[in-house]
Amino acid sequence: MPSSAAAKREARLDLDRFLPYRLSILSNRVSGAIAKAYSDRFGLSIPQWRIMAVLGSTGGLSAREVALRTAMDKVQVSRAIDSLMRARFVARAADAEDGRILRLSLTPKGRAIYDEVVPLALHLEDVFLSALSPEERRQFDALLGKLARQAHLLG
Amino acid sequence: MPSSAAAKREARLDLDRFLPYRLSILSNRVSGAIAKAYSDRFGLSIPQWRIMAVLGSTGGLSAREVALRTAMDKVQVSRAIDSLMRARFVARAADAEDGRILRLSLTPKGRAIYDEVVPLALHLEDVFLSALSPEERRQFDALLGKLARQAHLLG
DNA sequence: AGAAATTGGTTTCATTTGAAACTATATTCC
DNA sequence: GGAATATAGTTTCAAATGAAACCAATTTCT
Numbered sequence: 001m002p003s004s005a006a007a008k009r010e011a012r013l014d015l016d017r018f019l020p021y022r023l024s025i026l027s028n029r030v031s032g033a034i035a036k037a038y039s040d041r042f043g044l045s046i047p048q049w050r051i052m053a054v055l056g057s058t059g060g061l062s063a064r065e066v067a068l069r070t071a072m073d074k075v076q077v078s079r080a081i082d083s084l085m086r087a088r089f090v091a092r093a094a095d096a097e098d099g100r101i102l103r104l105s106l107t108p109k110g111r112a113i114y115d116e117v118v119p120l121a122l123h124l125e126d127v128f129l130s131a132l133s134p135e136e137r138r139q140f141d142a143l144l145g146k147l148a149r150q151a152h153l154l155g
Numbered sequence: 156m157p158s159s160a161a162a163k164r165e166a167r168l169d170l171d172r173f174l175p176y177r178l179s180i181l182s183n184r185v186s187g188a189i190a191k192a193y194s195d196r197f198g199l200s201i202p203q204w205r206i207m208a209v210l211g212s213t214g215g216l217s218a219r220e221v222a223l224r225t226a227m228d229k230v231q232v233s234r235a236i237d238s239l240m241r242a243r244f245v246a247r248a249a250d251a252e253d254g255r256i257l258r259l260s261l262t263p264k265g266r267a268i269y270d271e272v273v274p275l276a277l278h279l280e281d282v283f284l285s286a287l288s289p290e291e292r293r294q295f296d297a298l299l300g301k302l303a304r305q306a307h308l309l310g
Numbered sequence: 311a312g313a314a315a316t317t318g319g320t321t322t323c324a325t326t327t328g329a330a331a332c333t334a335t336a337t338t339c340c
Numbered sequence: 341g342g343a344a345t346a347t348a349g350t351t352t353c354a355a356a357t358g359a360a361a362c363c364a365a366t367t368t369c370t
Contacts, residue, residue: 012212034175071180321363338345
């Protein structure tokens with residue numbers, strides 16, 4: 001069933017050349033650097049910030065919809081929302097039609113933080129990507145898209 | 156201080172286009188799929204497997220060296236080694252010169268597992284990368300290298 | 311030589327995490 | 341209409357995690 005690279009016996013695997021591993025290291029480094037910036041300046045964790053990010057561009061989502069968009073699980077979302085509500089960054093209101101659903105949105109205070117964090121986020125992305133030329137960025141973007149679709153199938 | 160993309164006011168940020176986020180999702184999906192395969196078939200966690208992987212290609216490393224190569228922290232390494240030793244996949248012996256150091260290696264049993272897992276790992280990598288043409292794989296490899304170096308600076 | 315500082319590795323403790331159980335509302339099926 | 345099932349969201353409990361404290365062996369400095 002393996003095809004090309006999978007050798008016969010005495011197979012070797014060099015972690016430094018194993019793409020899933022390299023991807024994981026890179027992602028952790030980048031997320032770590034960003035998490036530190038958010039946390040230092042705004043006291044936000046990555047899950048908290050992700051929720052702010054989706055609510056900042058689309059208000060009125062339910063927790064479940066937030067979970068779908070952020071690829072977080074519902075427990076994590078529930079807990080992050082809890083802390084964001086205690087910090088008064090996020091508010092919620094019952095849905096008019098479905099009593100199980102709570103619609104979430106940024107408070108003015110939350111919006112103010114959002115407006116500060118977004119430029120920081122974009123700046124960090126920019127610094128990270130400054131290692132690539134514009135053409136390379138487009139390539140990377142496209143390749144990431146293809147791989148994401150592929151990974152979706154494996155999942 | 157931000158430069159290009161960081162807009163003025165009413166800044167928006169679409170998570171789906173934010174590269175650090177996309178990278179994180181992709182990496183988690185891929186690692187998750189691989190972790191499941193290792194765990195289902197061999198009962199190995201990702202940290203455990205990473206240690207097996209480095210010891211498989213270079214025996215006689217110390218825990219510290221393993222930690223360096225795998226980008227894991229020393230607590231995590233210590234614990235994973237503990238479990239691998241209980242499973243008799245890994246053995247260790249005191250270093251002749253430095254009494255603090257314990258040199259690690261795969262046992263025959265560990266080597267046998269390693270020889271089974273490597274083809275599986277390479278196969279999964281292959282399936283994952285089958286979304287890309289050979290040329291695209293080379294590109295992705297190169298871009299990942301550039302970004303890793305860049306991320307190293309930020310870290 | 312011996313005190314002080316370093317380094318390899320483990321343990322402790324508090325926090326984070328996720329799976330499964332749970333509550334409450336909606337929907338489906340008879 | 342009402343029992344059975346499904347869905348939104350929260351809570352519980354056990355395991356994974358990491359920072360800091362810790363132990364032991366080594367090196368450095370005087």
